[in-house]
Structure formats: C-alpha cells, structure tokens
Amino acid sequence: MSEAKLKILGWMGTALSVTMYVSYIPQIINNLQGNKSVFLQPMAAAINCTIWVLYALLKDKKDYPLAAANMPGIICGLIAAITAL
Template structure:
C-alpha cells in the first residue's frame, strides 16, 4: 500500500512538473516575436532541473524516472526560454 501511494504521489508530482515547464512555451513564443522578458528565472529553473536529472540518474538501486522525465523537459525549456529572452 505504501509503495502504491508513493508511486501515485510521484506520478502526480511528475505530471504537475511537466505542466509547469510546458507553461514556458508561450513565453518562448513571445520572446521570439520580440516581446523579451527577464531571463534569470528560467535559467535558474533549468539549472535546478539539471541537478534533479543528475540526482535521478545516480539514484540507487535504480534510476528515478519520475524525477528524470519532467526535469529533462525543464532543462530544455528553461534553457531555451533563457536563450530566447536575451
């Protein structure tokens, strides 16, 4: 029961994490259209996500894909948002 609850909570957290990082897409589009925004929050978010990806990859005894998947998207979109906002 505890393992199922852990998996459920992790899956909900991963889904919410994906939604948080997908929310960067309108900002990227706006940046590309010339409406630049501040670059620092997405850069720091991308760095934070990168650390969580490393943590998930090095987790023992097995990799933690509930952390790896949404945070990989966070790295990509966070860095892309940073670049387009310059």
Template structure:
C-alpha cells in the first residue's frame, strides 16, 4: 500500500511540476517580443531543477524518473526563459 501511495503521489507531483514549467512559455514569447523581464527567478529555478535531475539520476537502486522528467523540462525552459530575458 505504501509503495502504491508513493507512486501515485509522485506521479501527481510530476504532472503538476510539468505544468509549473510550461508556465514559462508565455514569458519566453513575451521576452522574444521585446518585453524583457528579470532573468533571476527562472535561472535559479533551472539550477534547482538541475540539482533534482542529478539526484534522480544517481538514486539507488534505480533512477527516479518521476523526479527527472519534470525537472529536466524545468532546466530547459528555465534556461530559455532566463536567456531570452537578457
């Protein structure tokens, strides 16, 4: 029961995490249109996500894809958002 609960909660968290980082897309388009924003928050989010990706990749005995997938998206979109804000 505990393992099933862990998988369900982790899956819900991963699903929500994906939408958190998809929320950067409008900001990226706004940045590209010339409405620049501060780059610090998405840059810090990208670094945080990178740490979680590394944690998920080094998890034993198996990789934690519930952590890796949404956070990898966070790394990519966070960096794109930060770079387009410059």
C-alpha cells in the first residue's frame, strides 16, 4: 500500500477512535445526573490511551494520528471514571 493511502487509513482510524471515546459523553451526563455507572472500563481506557499517546509521541518518528486517536480517550475516560465514583 502506498504511503499516501496508509496516511489516509491512519487518519480514518483516528476519526473512528475519537468517535468511540466521545461516546463517553452520554455516560458522563448520566453520572452527573446521579445515574452512576461502573468506573472500571473508562479508567482502563484512559490508562490504555495514555500508554498509546506516550508511545506515539516518544518515538523517534512521531505518530501523530495514533496520538490524536487516543487523546480523547484519556480526557473522556478520566472524566467518565471520576464522575462514576
């Protein structure tokens, strides 16, 4: 596969990952309204995303699509986990 097509595929994956992590917003809203959920899954997602962002940004050749794909997971995962407590 050409480098240009791989780049497009990487950014498509980024968009899908952001969509997945933004889907925590309804859970956060429910948590804030008193309908608490389990904190474990979003906390695990936040930790996983933190590892991937560090990996992507600490490599010699930075992987910005990977970092961008996982950054919302850190933020939304932490907010969902904290509001579930």
